[in-house]
Amino acid sequence: MITIENVSKQVENKWLLNDVSFKVDEGACIGLIGPNGAGKSTLMKLLSGLEEPTSGTVKVLGKEAGKWSVKKLAQKVSVLTQDGLSPYPMTVYDAVLMGRYPHLSFFQREGTEDYKRVENVLSMTGLDSFRNQMLDTLSGGERQRVAIAKAMVQEPEVLLLDEPTSYLDIGYQVNVLNLVKEWQNRDQLTVLMVLHDLNLAAQYCDQLVLMNNGEVIKQGTSEEIIEADTLQTVYQTKPEIIRHPKSNIPQILL
Template structure:
């Protein structure tokens, strides 16, 4: 669905992306990993048309990405930024309706089908009971669900998420990723997601790309990418890699210099 060849991007003469090649298949759930400053967000901005690369080409469904108009791209690609939904003074329903903008004609009113779509999305994301509340009165987790609902109302073919779980507790992290995975499976949606949590990436992504200093270090299935030597090369720590007892995907435990303390020693102390 999306092909990028030789993507290079410079800021102030510094090379942030260095000849990145990737292929994203329709219906795939692809995770983008790497330490801070590795170029993940810059790559996403190029792949979604927000910024032009200094070198390289991007094709979306066989057509050069920048040959699409902004509105045409919005019908194909929806982006959920790291910040999620700002605490804007609009109701939840109004914000979700904004997701229908790419399909509106010269006049801005919504058709009955648009309203039906919005109502369905509110129900699917479990926020229909919040529809009349103002977004700036909601919690961070609730606002993130509103942001996701807005992208769902957009009916994209490709959903791009930039660290969507950063400001969420573990309950909302799991809930958000389960919503995305369920939506992806029902609609054969293609998903590209930036995550810092390697364990979550292994649990939800079909394939992983690992960046370091603007270069692609490793790509493949989670078990091919999450290897102690690879993680050490990219992050500078050599983890213990184990298997998730239910999903059988690799999970990492970080090393520690501390010695284990027995329950007896804790109690005695």
């Protein structure tokens, strides 16, 4: 589904990525973790076709990301950043409906099926009561939920999330990630998400890819990655590892 092979990225005289390789299988949720400056966001830009690697290949659905047309890539891949939707003076309904644009031909207007998909997604995401509210009147957490609804209406096969829970309180963090997890399980969606919160990454991701200084340090399950010595090497601080009382997955105390 996603294949990253020997990818390096240089900007001026600085190497942001150095020989990065890993795969994301169809229907999996992979968490990309690591300290600031590790290269996570740079990698997401390559996957979304915004930039080209200096060397190596980045493939999405078997085709190099940079060789997709913008519209065709938008039919297959949806990208959600930490900023979500900007607070434009438009209704929630119209913002969500924008997710159908990649599937419309030039001058084509939305039809019955498009409106039906929007209605279904508004219901699934609990946004029915917000449909006529303006984006610029919503909180950051509410706009992030609208951004996910817009992505769902887009019907992608791959979802890229770059720190989607930044600036959100714990209630909205869980709400956003629950929506993504339910969507992944229901439609076999392939998800790659950048997360700074290692506890959330361990809870919501099938596997983790730990990066540092532009390189992949380790890839594996939360059991293999959320380990005191490994994290101390990368983050320069030694955490205490405990077990989640319900799921028994490793969690971090500082």
